[in-house]
Amino acid sequence: MSAPRKRRRGDDTDTRDQLIEATAELMLEEGYAGATTRRVAAKVGVNPALVYYYFPSLDDLFLAVFRKGAEANLERQRKALASENPVRALWETATDARGTALLFEFMALANHRKEIRAEIAAFSERYRESQLTALTIILRSRGFDVEELPPAMMSVVISSLGATLVNESSLGITLGHRELAEFAEDFVRLFEGKPWTRTITPDQPGAGET
Template sequence: MGAVKTKRMPRAVREQQMLDAAVRIFGQRGYMAASMDDIAELAGVSKPLVYLYLNSKDDLFLAVIRREAAALTEAVRTAVRLDQPADRRLWDGLLAFFTHTARHPDAWSVLHLHARTHGEPFAAEVTAMRAEIVTFVTRLIAVAAREAHRNPDLADHEVAGLAEALVGAAESLAAWANTGDGVGARQAAATLMNFAWAGLGSLMAGRAWSPPAP
């Protein structure tokens, strides 16, 4: 059989086409089981063309991680309007996160599962993405809490801990929500909002829970 015939199109468009195919194959099969032959076939191009554009399987996987991490981060950032009340900001961010991961389950599988299990530099890219989201959520919580308390000196470590807990819960809930037994994005966001806002709302109102004395 001869090489796969391809229509002439701009390199950037063809590259995105290959990345789209790679997201699907990597997301559904994982890094080890994914083959460049299958990615090329799904993209409708020859395998040599995939290597010409993206060099190697490692480079292709890294490009997929970077593209999908940037897309998820951008979806969360653009959904949040800073002129809204604190609870609306959090709701909009959570809804954007769950909506994006539900619409792109293969991409979320790459980021949440496969990229973390194949060492550097893949895990480092996901760690950087997560750190960016945590920083963004930390800023949202800090601004809201300090406004509520009129206290610019609210402890940074307390706010950072809340952001870490919230992002971790969102990651776990998204993995469950995207399964056949899960729920839609809106219900997932509402579930986490109800879980988190009861505590955050009380904290912002000055009703922080304190552990019992030792």
């Protein structure tokens, strides 16, 4: 009888990554509640017991999924901020449907898992601090007054508006989205040295007069 095949380091890494990716896909398809150990194992085609070989608990698996995504987001943000048009790249990152949808699932999960809540908070602070440093340099280099247009406010506006568009679109809500997208496009164009094209005027005669 031949001896059992030893598990190679490469096998370990590949299987672990497959379990993480399968969990992320299930969270996107069915919500975090659908990402059970059995469902994850079935999606990868392995025995459920193998999941526990890599992750002692389901929370450990969720944390691994979040951390992998968090590192990928930090790298994507780094590239966006270093690009020729960083503000446009940041907006495109903020409106990424897959990443935003997965983050919302983790936020829902965080309501029941303190460790995951702490992980999200720590990552968000790290992500925003990196963004603030870069935005401050970008704004100043383009002649904007950072007192009049605070980088912190701009960071929150970009991420919040992007998340709102993605979240509402997933629910079938689209009213006002086109107008917001057009406004965001003009806003981004300012940082590319292009003129502001929108004109805002009062609807009623005499409105705004003092």
